Amino acid sequence: MGLNTEIEIKLELLPEDLDRFAASGLLGEPARVESQRSVYFDTRARDLFQSGFTLRIRTVGSARTQTIKATGASASVFARPEWEQPLDSDEPVVDHTTPLAAQFDLEPGDLQAHFAVDVERTTWKVKQDGADVEVVLDRGLITAGTRQTAIGEIELELKDGAPEALFTLARRIEAIVPIRFGVMSKAERGFRLIDAEQMVFKAEPVELDREMRVAKSFRTVALACLRHHRLNEDVLRVRQNPEALHQARVALRRLRSAFSLYRDLLQDDESTRLKGELKWLAGVFGKARDVDVLLARASQPELVEWLKTARAARYREVFAALDDGRGRALMLDLHQWLHCGAYLSSPPAELHDRPVTDFAEAVLDRERRKLKKHGRALAKINDEERHEARKDAKKLRYAAEFFATLFDDKRGARRHKRFTAAMAALQDELGTLNDLVSAPNVLGEIGLEDHPDAGTLVVQANKDKLIDRAQAALDDVIDVKRFWR
Template identity: 30%
Template sequence: MTSAASPDRERVARPKRPRHLSQAMRCETAFRLILSECLEEVATNHEALSSGNSAALHQTRIALTRLKAAVAFYGPMVADSEWTRLKSELKWLSAHLGATRDLDVAIANSKDLPEERMLQTARTDAFDALKEALQTDRYWQWFDGMWDWVGSGPWTTRQNRRAAQRRAVPVAVFHARRLARWHGKLCQRSRGLQGMGKNKRHRVRLASKRLRYAIEFSEGGLPADVYASWRNVLKHLRKGQQLLGELNDDEVRRALLESADALARRAQERKAKHQRVHERKRKSQLLRRAAAVYRKISD
């Protein structure tokens, strides 16, 4: 079990830096700027998130999703053993954030319905678990570890020629090539969308989200006319993400209600079992007392 972080532990406030990508910028510089922006967003929302603010929760999830998209976008350049460890910790944190956020959305879609109160109760429990996670050393070690990894992780010091070339590639060259590849994969994955099962559709949604963020990252790093064509794709991605997001929200809400119903049924079954045991004991007790009385009558 991780211990709670000491309340008097001072957190170093990292300066807010504007992100200015340029076409000639090296990929390693661009990656650091993008990741720094994501981590700064997490830091900015931390206090409000710890107080239960739903908007801060949403913004923190977006920042972490953008962070994961950026790591995936730069792929081989940054993949190392330290990221594998940090990614595992990020999965733990994301699970807490996701559980609370899913309930926020479900509650918003259940206003004045009978299940709203049940979802509110579940949200309270989920947020308590999230708040506890945000106060642990495990969380702060992950957060500080991310900053260290971005600035001086193993990926920054690889000496082989291929690694050095990846870090030095100009943004305009790398982003153009990578965006085209991600776009092609999404087009392939989204074929036959209407007949897809839930899992495949979910992968399309995630790929759409990642491509959207990758295009947004690329602003300033591509020639204006090239970026203009991607901006049109971006417009459609946002709409598609919204539609698939609404579908996902409906499915998550249904799953939450089914889970809550299952928990309620189990609780009812335990209560009924307890009642039956109580009734059997009472019956036995009353019969013993009655038998004792009738023995006295017979005497």
């Protein structure tokens, strides 16, 4: 399987489902059960975490172990991503055997405890379809000062065998209790607990490097999109925050765009099916977002109440789509395909050994040509065709975001900044034009088309002037220098 020799997946459970899973007997008798306390250290300014490192001291019984991990971009610099050593005290040790001494100018006392993770860890050794899988259930609390948050997660780690076994086991667990794929480490959750609660998560940079092959770069992009979606899904479920819904929808849109951008790689039937399922889910989010946009414009009390009722109904549809059999199956199928799909083991011959930079340049050139062709005369085409140009613009912008780290030398970074600024201005203009065209349809869907005050919910602007502004913004995008060349 090449890329898939060692993988693990994390599943999150609701607190009320932890006991039900533990009591199910699905995995038989555990190999061990132990209490663990992990204290995470960093500088006051969190220099380690911001640079992609974590340092913890874990206590199990009377034994203490210090673990330093390098994650993200930092991991690629070192021959190994993790360093462990036994300790005799509760104070961290930073010496020449770790990467921290060379990476940071640390003095004694610079590191301080930020939070603690106390869990009961239950471990099983499981045989599944001939594979050896270690299953770990952690349940407990993360504590930072006076703040606490519950933790309940299952990690499945493949020790030997085919990675498909992990997902077979995940489906067996999902048949007992609802699961969601976890996207945050305990360290990340701890530092987020210290900060003010975050109400929305925007897309993070995608960490690609020039040594990657095309298949691995797609998986990296897709998993980044899924993380973006999951972070906002969690906020949305608790707060029903319109911006969290918007960003969760953007994440799905970015993921669908990734499927299109990598279409030369994704030639199997499963990728086609999954893209169709993502279109369905994004459509459910889109209908809720449409009402949020109208509600933000409403001021007349009767309209506000009407729209709040419509919004509540559409949010219920969103949660139903996420939680029903179709939505849950989509996430399981998608994760399994990303880790085990045919595109990884047998990509098209012309892409098998192609460097990702060459592929990225070709994709960016192709999407730029499409936008130039479809947007060369916005005033002379109809609304539907202008909408196609808007979709072209989104794909080009997402491609520019996905591939940014491949062209991040001084000149590339400078050009990328100008390019994305021009793309953002274009999307703003095309978005305003789209709102003008689409608002009447949304009003009709929710039964407000004949309301005497419905006109206040529609963008009040001269359509011809909007088209002219969009054309000028599109021309600016075509004129700006390409950061990938």
